[in-house]
Amino acid sequence: MALISSKQIQLRASAARPAQVVAQVGAVRAPARAAAPAIAAAAFSSAPCAQLGRPSRRVAVCALSIDNPVLNTTSDGLQVPHGVDAKLVNLMAPADQHAALVSSCNKRIELSDRNACDVELLTVGAFSPLEGFMPKEDYESVVANMRLSNGPLFGLPIVLDTNSEDVVVGDTVLLSYQGQDLAVMTVTSKYTPNKPLECLKCYGTSSLEHPAVQMVAMERGKYYMGGPIKGLALPTRVFPCASPADVRSTLPPYQDVLAFQCRNPIHKAHYELFIRALDAPNVRTGGVCLVHPTCGPTQDDDIPGVVRFRTYEVLKEETANPRLRWAYLPYSMHMAGPREAIQHMIIRKNYGCTHFIIGRDMAGCKSSISGQDFYGAYDAQEMANKHAPELNMQTVPSLNIAFTEERGYVTADVAKAEGLHVLNLSGTKFRQMLRGGEDIPEWFAFKSVVDVLRTQVLTEAN
CATH class of the missing domain: 3.40.50.620 (HUPs)
Incomplete structure (x- = not known):
């Protein structure tokens, strides 16, 4: 590439x-x-x-x-979900269908960390109204117009990339991540994206100085694929990620x-x-x-x-x-x-x-x-x-x-109008103080948060 x-x-x-x-x-x-x-x-x-x-x-x-x-x-x-139908998508297949779905697959793809996030968000409906990775017509429409091909707004393309020449339209692909089967995808579209145009339209630049341009150019494969998915499981994570339905219930x-x-x-x-x-x-x-x-x-x-x-x-x-x-x-x-x-x-x-x-x-x-x-x-x-x-x-x-110093946290215009003395602590100085074991001002950070970050700093040092 x-x-x-x-x-x-x-x-x-x-x-x-x-x-x-x-x-x-x-x-x-x-x-x-x-x-x-x-x-x-x-x-x-x-x-x-x-x-x-x-x-x-x-x-x-x-x-x-x-x-x-x-x-x-x-x-x-x-709040109504996004999309023409205002429907919260749930792509998780019933448990009694999992074995048949897996056995129907003729290809397997190992997902990257980014791909696995996208599969999870598709499955739980966070990307509603999407029911899978974007086919070519949706990809091109989102890149050009920030809209799905049927009209609704969508900020960035949701695509599955590959370098494989073997995967073709019509394949049923098992999507795995770190030894866990997450979903089954029916490939309805495989295409060569216009990556410079994608970057220019989505990120405002095609320069490799932009981190997402680097990602598109250096991490993503030659081809993009689109098609519906059926979820088998969510990635096993240290931290739980509540679904839209779970959050809505609260x-x-x-x-x-x-x-x-x-x-x-x-x-x-x-x-x-x-x-x-x-x-x-x-x-x-x-x-x-x-x-x-x-x-x-x-x-x-x-x-x-x-x-x-x-x-x-x-x-x-x-x-x-x-x-x-x-x-x-x-x-x-x-x-x-x-x-x-x-x-x-x-x-x-x-x-x-x-x-x-x-x-x-x-x-x-x-x-x-x-x-x-x-x-x-x-x-x-x-x-x-x-x-x-x-x-x-x-x-x-x-x-x-x-x-x-005089009134704690206030808006900057109040501080200026009243001539109050403003205290500042840069992120760089904060990190230096963490590494040096210095006390962090209580006005800047919560003690509980500082303790977690200091533990991380000590772990990295050892």
């Missing part, structure tokens, strides 16, 4: 453009709930946790109106459900972000937040998923907040910025969420050579806001939070 040629990164002018981002939000979700507050607009400063204490360059506005259309709900008062009916996506340990600033998001003007009193970290493959230098899971578990126990729901997502990050924001929203919609908390440069990444950002700071927010009404969701920009 030829490598995709490298280009110079084209910095997008929108990264510094001081325009507003407007999030369109709906009104009453169900007649049984109280009327929406009559607020014309409320401003939120939006910035990533790495920028705590720094004023943002742009203000993201959530415009609220009781004239907006009613959001759709299921008969039990929850959600309150006719209530707002916010989704908080992350791929790193949660420190106190992150916690303040999603707790305060519950009080955003477009979130009803009584809403809950689903803290839903991705625990699948991410970037090479990220903390391993198992370690991240342990930090979340101790934090869940330490905070014991009844307004939070916790679940773990076996998703493989692409660092695709705006496109990935849409992918995350669709997944969380299927898990029952009505709102999505979105920060500055969400799912963004930097050039491995120059260190420059691939996406503008607010590109993901703009993309999410543009498509939120179609997705039957609302966005909540994450606040720019700063820790001050």
Whole structure:
């Protein structure tokens, strides 16, 4: 397979453009709930946790109106699943069919870590309305238009790759992972993808400086295959990953459900972000937040998923907040910025969420050579806001939070207006302090989380 040629990164002018981002939000979700507050607009400063204490360059506005259309709900008062039929897919075959399915297979494929995540998310319906890997027509439509061939939005292609010349259309393939049979796939489509175009359209670049371009060029095989799957089992993992149906069973009916996506340990600033998001003007009193970290493959230098899971578990126990729901997502990050924001929203919609908390440069990444950002700071927010009404969701920009000596955590604009002394601790300095055995300030991180991370550091050192 030829490598995709490298280009110079084209910095997008929108990264510094001081325009507003407007999030369109709906009104009453169900007649049984109280009327929406009559607020014309409320401003939120939006910035990533790495920028705590720094004023943002742009203000993201959530415009609220009781004239907006009613959001759709299921008969039990929850968010409708994604797709034309608004149906939550369940591809798991009954146990009494497993033996016959396995015996029908004439080929076997060993899945990569990323493939196994995709098979699991397909099986449990997190990728609803998909019922298998994308055939050529869906792949090309998603690459070109960010839509399935029959119309619904979809952020990124879900494909199974192979270098095998032997697998052909009509084959029934057993999909295995680390000695475990996960699913049976009927191959209805096998094609040679246009990888440079896929990368350019999905990631905004075909440069190998982007981690997902490297993945497509160096990890994925020559061919992609599409076709329906029937699940046999879910991957055996150290951490449990609740299905959309499982998560939905824990959600309150006719209530707002916010989704908080992350791929790193949660420190106190992150916690303040999603707790305060519950009080955003477009979130009803009584809403809950689903803290839903991705625990699948991410970037090479990220903390391993198992370690991240342990930090979340101790934090869940330490905070014991009844307004939070916790679940773990076996998703493989692409660092695709705006496109990935849409992918995350669709997944969380299927898990029952009505709102999505979105920060500055969400799912963004930097050039491995120059260190420059691939996406503008607010590109993901703009993309999410543009498509939120179609997705039957609302966005909540994450606040720019700063820790001050005088008043603890406040918004950065308050800290600036009142002349408060802001404390900062960079991620690099935090890691240095962990490795050196230094005390971590309590304002920065939860002790339980620090203990887990320090144990990991000591393990790596030995």
